[in-house]
Amino acid sequence: MATRTIVIDHGSGFLKAGLSGCNEPQMVFPSIVNYIPCRENPGPSYAQRRVSLGIDFGRPDTYSYPIQRGRVLNWEGVEHIWSFVLEKHRQENKDFPVLITESPLKDPGERKKTLEIMFELLDVPSVLLADQLEMSLYASGLLTGIVIDSGYGLTRVKPFYLGRALSSSCTMLEFAGQDLSAYLFKSLFKEDCNQHNLFQVETVAMTQMSKCYVPQNLAEVLDFPQSLPSSSEESNTYRLPDGTLVELTPMQRLAPEMFFSPQVFGLPGPGISQAFMEALEMCDASMHSLLKSHVIACGGNTLYPGFTKRLYKELTTDSFSTRLWVGTNRNFSVWLGASMLAHLSSYKSEWITREDYDEVRRL
Incomplete structure (x- = not known):
């Protein structure tokens, strides 16, 4: 096997890729x-149209996400993205082998299609399919935890x-970053909201990145507006890409x-804290203390200011102390764990070669 591996973590919103052994x-x-x-086909049908990466700024209404809620809806789009990365x-x-992460949904049909694309269309020598959340665990240097x-x-x-x-203990919630974006679209632009309007897309993205945060107590913040961090006018306003100021x-800031x-x-x-408790309750009671002392927070949403502090506060109870593991690159934790695992001898038997396929x- 080659000394380096191409590692691909293809999420619903972003793709992260690179060679194993790198820190990011x-x-x-x-x-x-x-x-x-x-x-050959200037019309709206899919036949004979050219697929390309990203948003075509001349035709912003033609873009889409080929993976939604962890499920592949457009295999042609996925193949195009993977082909770009491998090229x-x-x-x-x-002859680089490829490690590609897969959603914990682990749909057999999707796994079969992934191998078909990798071996038959992209001609890779060997493939390893790795569980995304398991990779985040390894990125934290742990083998046990939630x-x-x-x-x-x-x-x-x-x-x-x-x-x-731990079998049957996974809790999955179908709300995440795209729902926060959808809320801001509707809240900021109301009846005129259009998620293919690039002006609105940029406005929502910048609002999320620079103005949104997680409060430690929602009721207190809403009852006492002066407790909002940095209550200056500059903090509560946003300058739109066209220069317009909106308050x-x-x-909106607490989205x-x-x-x-x-x-x-x-x-x-349920909310994320309740989902944690539900997953914990499905595990043997004798393991609760051990699991609560190894809680790994990762994913892009955990980067919002106040998120991990609020999570720690809600998970800590009188009966159990919680230790929250938070990495600085936790938005890349799945990729980092996969990069570490790529050459572990203990996973050698799980690689699928072209001959096996x-x-x-x-x-």
Whole structure:
């Protein structure tokens, strides 16, 4: 096997890719494709249209996310993205094996299609499919603990013991970063909101990155507006890309509260803290203390100011102390764990070679 491995973590919102052994992925970009009408077919149908990466600024209404809520909806788009990644890395060595992370959903049909694309269309020598949350566990240097991951499409809680998932203990919530974005779209632009309007897309993205935070007590913040961090006018206003100043409401700035109190935003529960307790209760009671002392928070949503502090506060009880493991690169934790695992001898038997794949197909 080659000394380096191409590691691909393809999430619903972003793809992270790079060569194993590095401290961070060399490629990070939105998991977005668009279809450009060509001379043979200038119309709206999919036949004969060219797929390309990212948003076509001339036709912003043609872009889409090929993976939604951890499920692949557009395999052609996924194949195009993977092909782009492999082309960039194969300039150095065509025979690099590929480690690709997969959602804990682990749909057999998706696994079969992934192997088909990798071996038959992209001609890779060997493939390892790795559980995303298990990779986050390894990135923290742990084998036992509960992983709390909140990304673009899903929020998930999964316990592990000695590197193996505890069966039937995973809690999955179908609300995450895209729901926070959708709330801001509707809140900021109301009846004119359009998620293919690039002006609105940029406004929502910048609002999320620079103005949103998680309060430590929602009721207190709403009752006492002066307790909002830095209550100056500059802190509560946002300058739109066209220069217009808008004043953000408290609930717009507190939008990440939806991960803890989804019902406040009209979303189904439970919140992330309750989901953690539900996953913990499905484990043997004798393991509760051990698991609560190894709680790993990861995913892009955990980067919101106040998120991990609020999570620690809600998970700490009189009966159990909680130790929260928080890495500085926790938005890349899945990729980092996969990069570490790529050459572990204990996983050597789990690699699938082209010969293995061909043999199974012949059966």
